[in-house]
Amino acid sequence: MKPFLRTRVYDGPVRAVVLDWAGTAVDHGCLGPAAVFVQAFALHGVEVAVSEAREPMGSEKREHVRRMLAMDSVAARWRAVHGHVPHEADVDAVYRDVEPLMLQTIAAHAVPVPGLAEFVDRVRGRGMGLGSCTGYTGPMMEVLVPEAARRGYSPDVVVHASEVPAGRPYPWMCYLNAMRLGVHPMESMVKIGDTVADMHEARNAGMWTVGVVRTGNDVGLSEVDAARMPPDQLAARMTVAAARLREAGAHYVVDSIADCFSVIKAIEARLARGDTPYPA
Numbered sequence: 359m360k361p362f363l364r365t366r367v368y369d370g371p372v373r374a375v376v377l378d379w380a381g382t383a384v385d386h387g388c389l390g391p392a393a394v395f396v397q398a399f400a401l402h403g404v405e406v407a408v409s410e411a412r413e414p415m416g417s418e419k420r421e422h423v424r425r426m427l428a429m430d431s432v433a434a435r436w437r438a439v440h441g442h443v444p445h446e447a448d449v450d451a452v453y454r455d456v457e458p459l460m461l462q463t464i465a466a467h468a469v470p471v472p473g474l475a476e477f478v479d480r481v482r483g484r485g486m487g488l489g490s491c492t493g494y495t496g497p498m499m500e501v502l503v504p505e506a507a508r509r510g511y512s513p514d515v516v517v518h519a520s521e522v523p524a525g526r527p528y529p530w531m532c533y534l535n536a537m538r539l540g541v542h543p544m545e546s547m548v549k550i551g552d553t554v555a556d557m558h559e560a561r562n563a564g565m566w567t568v569g570v571v572r573t574g575n576d577v578g579l580s581e582v583d584a585a586r587m588p589p590d591q592l593a594a595r596m597t598v599a600a601a602r603l604r605e606a607g608a609h610y611v612v613d614s615i616a617d618c619f620s621v622i623k624a625i626e627a628r629l630a631r632g633d634t635p636y637p638a
Contacts, residue, residue, distance in 0.1 A: 367632050372622050374487035374541040376532060376565070377513065378416070378551035379494065380467065381574040382615065383474055384506055387584070388415060388552065388575040390467030391460065391494075395426065398455040402448075403439045406432055408578070415575040416555030418493050418525030419460070420453045427452070460498050468505035471573045472581065473616025475510055480619045489515040489535035489547075493555070496520040515539055526555035529563030545634050548625060550618055552576070557606035566625050566635045568618055569603030569611040571596045576603075609635060 381388030395411035410432055414425035426432050427444035436444045481488055490513040494502065499518045506512070515538045522530035532549060541547055549560030549567050552574025560567035571577060572584060576599035577592075584592060600611045610621045 367634065368543050368545050369630050369632055370546060371484075371626050371629070372486060372548055372566075373546040374489055374536070374539050374548075375481050375618075375622070376489040376491060376535045376547060376549045376560075377615070378549075378553070378556050379490060379492040379502065379506075381415075381552035382471070382550055382556075382570055383490065383511060383513075384470050384502075384509075385467040386469070386471050386573045386581040387577065387579045388412070389578070389580060390463050391415065391419075391422075392575070392578065394456060394459045394463060395422065397459055398423075398452050399426070399432075401455050402436075402452060404432070404435050406435075412575050412578060414555070416493050416526050416551065416553030416559075418519035419456055419495060419498075420449065421525060422493065423452045423456060424449045457495070457497065460494070461501055464494075464498055464501050465505045468502055468509060470506065470509055470511045471615055473614055477615050477619055478511070478513075481622075486622075487515070487539035487541055488513045489517070489539050491517040491531035491535060491559075493519050493525055526553075527558030527562055529559055532559060532563035532565060545629070545636075548622060550615065552603075554602060554606040557603055557608050561607040561635075564635060567608050567610075568621050569600070569606075569608035570614050570618070571599045571603070571611060572613045573615070574599060 377383045380391055392408055392411045396406055396408060399406045410429060414422045417425060427448060433444050496518055499516060503516055515535050517531045517534045519525035544564040547565045549565045552570045557567050557569060577595045603611050612618060612621060
């Protein structure tokens with residue numbers, strides 16, 4: 359690939375797409391990790407709501423625990439049970455339970471979301487690189503990657519939170535994707551995710567960012583449950599989730615990965631006009 363020399367605004371095609379994993383590419387509703395955090399806190403005598411477990415989703419998993427313990431509601435319950443406000447040793451204690459619980463359940467949540475295979479085929483048919491990144495750790499991805507591959511999904515690059523100094527919202531996983539894919543500049547890349555942390559990561563990396571809603575963390579429904587929910591109730595959930603992603607900086611918000619290739623074409627049209635992902 360001929361390198362782009364930054365003497366002008368980039369006006370070429372999209373060169374690569376980076377996908378989040380749970381809630382975006384696999385695990386409709388991001389069900390696996392949400393349940394694990396609820397279970398891990400229960401092992402320490404503290405009840406947390408699924409909504410509290412979902413709030414920091416997309417973060418590196420130890421950081422996820424830290425952010426949950428920093429919530430006023432969770433911290434108050436922790437103090438009532440343990441007699442002190444949460445501190446770093448408590449983060450370590452809860453996380454020690456998160457890791458094995460996640461390893462036990464992650465393979466069951468490796469099913470690709472509807473439309474992923476077709477999207478991947480179209481991306482690769484255009485010669486774009488296909489990267490991925492996740493708040494999961496290395497040991498977790500050692501389980502998830504082969505299981506997803508068995509079900510037909512194998513991105514060109516996998517970057518996990520254990521490989522970088524800090525996970526989302528820092529841009530390091532996106533930068534490592536760019537390095538391994540050999541793609542430059544960052545505005546030639548599109549990040550697709552389902553959490554606020556995904557949007558912040560992509561904006562910090564200088565990438566175009568697309569939020570997916572129906573399959574994502576904020577809606578939080580399996581494919582079956584989403585299909586069974588009354589349409590007006592599902593639409594209301596999706597509206598709230600979409601607003602959160604837009605507020606977090608998403609350039610585009612769509613229902614699912616199945617809708618993303620048309621967005622890539624729209625981004626290419628904007629690039630050709632000299633637009634960049636940097637303005638709000």
